[in-house]
């Protein structure tokens with residue numbers, strides 16, 4: 252075989268350059284799809300994001316495939332697959348955001364959770380993005396509207412819940428349920444602001460001021476005599492037994508809200524509202 256003394260080194264250099272280019276391309280692709288450290292959430296958000304309000308961070312996902320139901324009989328919602336595992340802590344930290352109500356969110360709220368003539372100015376409300384761990388262990392980013400005076404409390408509380416992997420079913424605006432507290436509760440949705448009266452009364456609820464939060468309401472229903480809300484939560488009205496996602500006075504969620512000066516509806520005497528924390 253005739254040797255080719257001067258071509259071989261060039262071929263090697265060309266091969267090396269090709270390999271480097273290939274490696275770079277693969278690295279870039281992996282970095283984009285997995286959320287590399289340099290351009291992390293922008294890439295991830297673009298890949299799994301749905302509607303992103305102005306200035307907000309999006310993280311929504313592909314439709315849930317299995318259509319299964321869990322022990323409480325609630326089917327996963329389409330478009331809520333989330334992402335497996337935890338976000339790296341710096342990325343998660345950056346996703347806990349409080350801001351003035353963005354124009355897009357304002358449009359969603361008008362005439363739904365926020366009626367014309369509401370006594371609480373929109374300027375007093377804040378829009379929060381809250382990463383959380385779903386009942387399936389996957390990470391999602393929820394949306395919440397609250398009063399500005401508790402925005403920092405809620406960021407801190409939900410950050411602690413996230414770090415402890417405390418499961419929350421969903422965190423969506425009641426506007427996604429047509430402003431219906433009943434429907435939001437029946438879907439086991441955690442929420443705050445809703446311009447409405449107290450259940451069964453005329454007085455404005457603390458929710459109308461964005462000063463109350465309901466957490467995992469299906470497993471932690473409102474109980475007044477024989478009346479249970481949501482109705483599907485009747486199974487969980489008996490608090491003498493243990494079951495997953497039950498809020499009691501030793502529960503982490505309850506402790507965190509207490510530390511931030513909130514009172515818990517589970518301590519009320521005339522009725523019990525195990526999902527409810529207010530300030």
Ligand SMILES: [Zn+2]
Pocket residue numbers: 458463464465524526527528
């Ligand atoms: Zn409530």
